[in-house]
Structures are given as structure tokens and as C-alpha cells.
Amino acid sequence: MTPDTTQRPLRADAERNRRLIMETAERMFAERGAVATLNEIAHEAGVGVGTVYRRFPDLQTLVDALFTERFTTFLEVAAAAAEQPDPGRALRHYLLEAARRRAQDRALEVILAHADVAAEPIARMRDDLGRHVDGLAERAVAAGAVRGDFASADVYAFLLMIGTVADRTEDVAPDAWRRYAELLLAGFGLAQDPAGPQDPAPRPPVMTDAQALQIWPKRTDFEN
Secondary structure, eight states: OOOOOSSOOOOHHHHHHHHHHHHHHHHHHHHHOTTOOHHHHHHHHTSOHHHHHHHOSSHHHHHHHHHHHHHHHHHHHHHHHHTSSSHHHHHHHHHHHHHHHHHTOTTHHHHHHHSOTTSTTHHHHHHHHHHHHHHHHHHHHHTTSSOTTOOHHHHHHHHHHHHHHHHHHTTTOTTHHHHHHHHHHHHHTOOOOTTSOOOSSOOOOOOOHHHHHHTSOOOOOOOO
16 A cells, blocks of 8 residues: 555644643543533633644534543553563553553543544454453453453453542542452452562552541531
8 A cells, every 4th residue: 555645744843732632631531521611622722722723623523632642552551461471461551551551540430431432443443452452351261261151341450440440539639549350350360470570669658547547438417
């Protein structure tokens, strides 16, 4: 195929503005959900409204760009995991790295919920990642490296649980998610192999009673 030469690289200042707009949107989505308008994003980013609309003609285009960026990264993580010869370590690598990225990305759930997953290339990327994760899970099950009823749907549930813990504990115990990730991995049969390579980050300790109280749901006034 002949490369598409119609898409020229952005100038350095245009790329900086694009990056600034996307980072601002990420922060606003994490703080407020998908209620920000392009005008509000432009104001928060300190750029002109016209600059935003030149890059992203509507909010859907911006959300889809953020989705594409994230799924590109998750695809790279899955591909790197698949290169590991040991099926159990390959699956463990993907789960821990995906959990780390989810824990550090509070905007991810909003972006996943609002991306146009039926449109190309988003639908293709979603399906590609699904095939990669299916392969990691099936390979680990076939090798007996994980419990026999493990399925790729468990990967989504795992990330959902870890994301919930990470969001709730971010300001109190920002590394707590890793402790609970390890507990879940052990339940899957993917506890770390003492003879294998060690993960670089130490296991966080259990939260103190004071920390647990801090993440307890906050009371709101009753409505009459």
C-alpha cells in the first residue's frame, strides 16, 4: 500500500497545544466526569476556543482521541506480555501493568464510557486488544499457570476492582491498589514466583484503621 501523505505532522507549537488540550480534558474528566464543554476545556487550558475546535471539532472527537491514545498503550503492553515465554508470567505482567495504568488514570472510566466504540478505528482497536487478552488468558489456562476457569472477562473485572480501590484510596494510600492486586492475582493462581524475577515495587502494607476511616463513604445531608 502507498503511505498516506495527506496527514502532515503538526508543527511543534500546534502539537504542544494539542497535547495541552488533551491533558486538560483528562484532568477535567477525572475531576468532573464527562460534563466539560470544549469552551470550558479551552478556558482551563488557557488557549483560544478556535484552537480547540481546529484540533477537535466536537467533544466526541476529543474523547475518541483520548481513547485511541490509551488503547494504543494497552495494545503495546499486551504485545510485550505475549513475548514472555512463560504463560503465567506473561498474564501476570499484563494484569499488573494494566492495573498500574488504570490506577494512575482516573479519567479512563469516563473515556471508555463515552468513546464511540462502534466507529473505526476504535472498534478495531478494541477487538485487537480483546484478541490479545484472550490469547494471554487461554495460553495461561492451557499451561496450568492459572486456575482452569479463568477467562478474559476476569481481566475486565480485575481492572474494575483495582480501579475502584485506586480511586477511593488515591489521597490516603496511593499504593494500596497494588496490595489488593496481589491478593486477586494469588486467587487466580498467579502469585509471584519466588524463584522468578522480582517486581521492582515493594508490596504496600495493609492500610491503618485511620486510613480505612478516611476512605469510608462520606455522609451527605438528607433531602427533605
